[in-house]
Amino acid sequence: MIKTFSGGIHPDASKEPTVDKRISPAPLPKRVSIPLLQNTGNPAKVQVKAGDTLLKGQLIGDAESFISSRVHASISGKVIAVEEYINPIYGKTECVFIESDGKDAPYPYKAAPKAIKDLSREDIIDIIKDAGIVGLGGGAFPTHVKLIAAEKKEKYSLIINGAECEPYLTSDHRLMIEKTQEILKGVELLAKASNAENVYIAIEENKLSAIFAMERAIERLTTKIVRLKTKYPQGGEKQLIKAVLNREVPPGKLPLHVGCVVQNVATAYAVYEAVIEGKPLIERCVTLTGSCLRKPGNFLIRIGSILGDVVEECCSGFIRKCSKIILGGPMMGVAHYSLDIPIIKGINGVVFLSEEETEVSEESPCIRCSKCVDVCPVNLIPTDIARAVKKQKKPFLEELNVFDCIECGACSFACPARVPLVQYIKLAKAQMQEK
Amino acid sequence: MENRFILSPSPHIFSETKTPKIMKDVIIGLLPAAFASIYFFRLRAVILLATCIISCVAFEYIFEKLMKRKTTIGDYSAVVTGILLAFILPPTVPFWICIIGSLVAIILAKQIFGGLGSNIFNPALLGRAMLMAAFPTFLTTWSKPLTLDVITGATPLGLSKFEHILTDYWSLFIGNVPGSLGETSALALILGAIYLFCRKVIDYRIPVAYILTVAIIGFVTNSADPSAYPPPGFHIFTGGLLLGAFFMATDPVTSPVTKKGRWVFGIGCGVITMVIRLWGGLPEGVMYSILLMNAFTPLLNKITRPRRYGT
Numbered sequence: 094m095i096k097t098f099s100g101g102i103h104p105d106a107s108k109e110p111t112v113d114k115r116i117s118p119a120p121l122p123k124r125v126s127i128p129l130l131q132n133t134g135n136p137a138k139v140q141v142k143a144g145d146t147l148l149k150g151q152l153i154g155d156a157e158s159f160i161s162s163r164v165h166a167s168i169s170g171k172v173i174a175v176e177e178y179i180n181p182i183y184g185k186t187e188c189v190f191i192e193s194d195g196k197d198a199p200y201p202y203k204a205a206p207k208a209i210k211d212l213s214r215e216d217i218i219d220i221i222k223d224a225g226i227v228g229l230g231g232g233a234f235p236t237h238v239k240l241i242a243a244e245k246k247e248k249y250s251l252i253i254n255g256a257e258c259e260p261y262l263t264s265d266h267r268l269m270i271e272k273t274q275e276i277l278k279g280v281e282l283l284a285k286a287s288n289a290e291n292v293y294i295a296i297e298e299n300k301l302s303a304i305f306a307m308e309r310a311i312e313r314l315t316t317k318i319v320r321l322k323t324k325y326p327q328g329g330e331k332q333l334i335k336a337v338l339n340r341e342v343p344p345g346k347l348p349l350h351v352g353c354v355v356q357n358v359a360t361a362y363a364v365y366e367a368v369i370e371g372k373p374l375i376e377r378c379v380t381l382t383g384s385c386l387r388k389p390g391n392f393l394i395r396i397g398s399i400l401g402d403v404v405e406e407c408c409s410g411f412i413r414k415c416s417k418i419i420l421g422g423p424m425m426g427v428a429h430y431s432l433d434i435p436i437i438k439g440i441n442g443v444v445f446l447s448e449e450e451t452e453v454s455e456e457s458p459c460i461r462c463s464k465c466v467d468v469c470p471v472n473l474i475p476t477d478i479a480r481a482v483k484k485q486k487k488p489f490l491e492e493l494n495v496f497d498c499i500e501c502g503a504c505s506f507a508c509p510a511r512v513p514l515v516q517y518i519k520l521a522k523a524q525m526q527e528k
Numbered sequence: 529m530e531n532r533f534i535l536s537p538s539p540h541i542f543s544e545t546k547t548p549k550i551m552k553d554v555i556i557g558l559l560p561a562a563f564a565s566i567y568f569f570r571l572r573a574v575i576l577l578a579t580c581i582i583s584c585v586a587f588e589y590i591f592e593k594l595m596k597r598k599t600t601i602g603d604y605s606a607v608v609t610g611i612l613l614a615f616i617l618p619p620t621v622p623f624w625i626c627i628i629g630s631l632v633a634i635i636l637a638k639q640i641f642g643g644l645g646s647n648i649f650n651p652a653l654l655g656r657a658m659l660m661a662a663f664p665t666f667l668t669t670w671s672k673p674l675t676l677d678v679i680t681g682a683t684p685l686g687l688s689k690f691e692h693i694l695t696d697y698w699s700l701f702i703g704n705v706p707g708s709l710g711e712t713s714a715l716a717l718i719l720g721a722i723y724l725f726c727r728k729v730i731d732y733r734i735p736v737a738y739i740l741t742v743a744i745i746g747f748v749t750n751s752a753d754p755s756a757y758p759p760p761g762f763h764i765f766t767g768g769l770l771l772g773a774f775f776m777a778t779d780p781v782t783s784p785v786t787k788k789g790r791w792v793f794g795i796g797c798g799v800i801t802m803v804i805r806l807w808g809g810l811p812e813g814v815m816y817s818i819l820l821m822n823a824f825t826p827l828l829n830k831i832t833r834p835r836r837y838g839t
């Protein structure tokens with residue numbers, strides 16, 4: 094049975110350029126710039142200084158506050174500098190610049206001393222925290238914090254997010270096909286860490302090869318593979334919970350409130366690597382795609398690799414002029430102005446759009462066609478919110494549940510008048526918080 | 529040469545539908561009725577259509593230039609208003625009536641409110657309402673179809689209400705009856721509506737609610753007293769009902785954005801239309817029913833908001 098949620102859009106999936114490309118490791122970078130803030134929350138505290146020599150996997154930033162994540166060196170070499178640099182998602186943050194010594198020498202990390210079945214929930218969460226794992230679906234929320242909150246007195250449902258609903262992105266899909274066993278072990282670890290009674294691996298039906306790979310590999314009967322209708326934004330946490338369990342997360346609350354913990358498949362893979370191989374989060378699978386690249390594909394990229402370097406070394410550069418660089422998918426991703434930015438933990442793909450593929454439209458008057466209302470996955474009326482913001486009607490805004498918006502962009506996508514609805518809603522949120 | 533990258537907020541991809549495309553689809557949906565009107569009313573049809581369309585576009589262009597606003601005639605909404613205005617006028621009206629009607633429709637009913645998307649009332653209908661009030665004789669003089677001579681004749685609704693004569697269904701279906709320019713041919717209007725549904729330009733809720741309500745009230749009244757009240761089928765194929773239900777009540781700007789709101793809107797139009805037709809002084813109620821329901825649209829939008837997610 095195919096599950097789904099209400100609303101949503103069907104953009105062109107555009108997955109053909111990379112869906113059949115095996116994940117290949119990027120060549121060892123000559124340099125990396127590793128920001129100390131790569132997660133939702135607070136930055137790590139730097140532990141190294143210019144001149145230090147490092148081994149791959151060595152700790153360079155420690156998590157000092159609660160919602161923070163450790164950062165590790167992704168190559169061996171020498172610290173050239175520790176200074177502020179452009180962070181692709183978080184503005185400008187402190188960054189550790191490392192020059193490679195070419196040896197790729199690893200820090201002596203140790204795999205977990207016990208077998209999985211002997212590891213306690215706390216053991217697993219500690220390993221995840223030490224490895225600096227954050228949500229790799231893009232949200233980059235420190236995983237150990239999410240798991241700590243799933244306290245022992247409750248029994249939860251763990252949903253593994255294999256939806257990958259954004260167009261162009263295929264890294265999760267490839268991971269599910271190529272690293273099936275490893276992901277399932279990671280899922281088992283996450284299930285223990287989140288006190289989960291039921292485990293669901295939810296995959297969109299346009300990824301049949303991944304669904305089959307998973308279905309063939311699962312041994313525990315308590316793990317269910319759930320097929321989802323291919324629709325954006327199925328991968329959103331709330332939409333996933335609605336589709337898999339038919340539960341709605343109440344406004345302002347977390348999935349925990351409806352007995353759920355959601356984790357991305359790539360996060361599950363990282364958990365496997367951390368516990369079974371003792372490896373911290375120093376590289377991740379990233380889809381580099383778009384008609385501008387000579388060789389689009391899915392690549393295992395070291396955290397902190399400079400995007401321009403990666404484009405040259407992995408994709409052999411551009412074959413046509415690139416008009417837009419998007420970090421993430423084209424629906425919620427962030428456009429950037431330079432190739433001199435590091436790949437950080439939360440970046441699951443980079444889309445390079447050509448001139449023909451880039452639309453820049455001016456806003457025209459809203460004709461109340463209600464397409465935005467039809468597609469909104471959280472039952473909002475985006476056109477009313479936009480109008481209220483323009484006319485500065487704050488009481489009206491309060492009735493419109495502005496903070497329920499997940500900023501998925503479906504409304505802006507569907508709008509024939511090209512009203513930048515998500516931006517108006519973000520503006521409404523900002524204005525209401527000022528009050 | 530340094531490559532410059534475009535920066536804009538997400539999303540970075542869009543659906544293919546844009547406003548001019550929607551308006552063009554509406555125009556195509558109106559073409560069958562336009563051809564029917566030219567077939568039945570000959571030169572008068574051509575004159576009315578041309579005058580209304582050109583006047584509407586011209587008034588919009590001139591007003592926007594005078595007010596130093598951006599030119600919007602490229603979105604084709606003025607063309608749609610022009611066609612609809614022509615459709616709801618009797619073929620006998622002098623061309624200057626078209627010009628005055630266009631002025632009211634575009635400037636008073638649309639631009640004064642803030643332009644496309646900000647108007648409360650359907651512009652073409654408001655234009656006709658004003659003409660009806662100022663020039664009642666011109667707006668109620670009908671002509672027989674398929675002839676170039678202006679031979680006056682009553683509309684099927686007029687015949688039914690004031691003389692208790694029922695026109696045959698075939699004439700009503702094809703359009704071989706007196707009436708406003710675009711309202712006579714049910715066949716042409718239905719063909720156009722099918723096109724609009726296929727292109728997903730209109731939502732089925734308003735037309736279905738409107739027509740069903742009319743049919744039900746027609747059925748009930750006809751069953752109660754067949755000599756006084758015509759059958760439901762008659763109601764559906766006469767007056768501007770099909771034109772109103774498919775092309776005017778469905779105007780997105782002036783109708784609700786919620787699904788529930790649209791059901792209520794359609795039912796409301798149906799009720800008011802029938803009240804006017806059966807017990808009011810006029811034979812036809814479509815125009816006023818839609819205008820009245822337009823006034824209720826903001827309220828309907830407010831009270832039919834979808835349930836808050838998660839509650």
